[in-house]
Amino acid sequence: MAEAVHCFIGLGSNLDNPTDQVIQALKELQDLPDSTLLSCSSLYRSDPMGPQDQPDYINAVAMLDTLLSPVALLDQLQALEQIHQRKRLQHWGPRTLDLDLLLYGNQLISCERLTVPHPGLTERNFVLWPLAEIAPDLKFPDGSLIQTYLDQQPLGTLQRLP
Numbered sequence: 001m002a003e004a005v006h007c008f009i010g011l012g013s014n015l016d017n018p019t020d021q022v023i024q025a026l027k028e029l030q031d032l033p034d035s036t037l038l039s040c041s042s043l044y045r046s047d048p049m050g051p052q053d054q055p056d057y058i059n060a061v062a063m064l065d066t067l068l069s070p071v072a073l074l075d076q077l078q079a080l081e082q083i084h085q086r087k088r089l090q091h092w093g094p095r096t097l098d099l100d101l102l103l104y105g106n107q108l109i110s111c112e113r114l115t116v117p118h119p120g121l122t123e124r125n126f127v128l129w130p131l132a133e134i135a136p137d138l139k140f141p142d143g144s145l146i147q148t149y150l151d152q153q154p155l156g157t158l159q160r161l162p
Ligand code: ROI
Pocket: 011, 012, 013, 046, 047, 048, 049, 050, 057, 059, 091, 092, 093, 094, 098, 126
């Protein structure tokens, strides 16, 4: 039997009751086939990155073990986004649910549908802080430490919700 791979998924929403969208998505991640949800971060409120004329986001990160291939996992995540009626009206515009595959074990993946580690990962405090909450000793595939990036991306206006 293949060995499970440790993955991290970023969640984000800023439409149609974002907190509920993210909590519901975390429940749905528990039911992914051939996968086990290991932990999830707190929810964080973040200022929108990109166009500013959109609501604040709710962000979180989940950690799971999966036997799914990266593309099979991506298919599952995109199916969940569809269940949440994701509309992509505008580039970098508001969305009901975004599920990003941030890390898939130590693999570097670059294909038409998928780039892993997620390209924005180390520059987005709304990804780094929830990720560090559940994996404070995380090392990226290139050997760099998450703590190094946290020092460069301060909490700022990012708010961890109780
Ligand atoms: N901004 C924040 N704060 N959180 C997100 O999840 C997020 N997602 C996006 C863009 C539009 C880049 N901005 C975001 O896709």
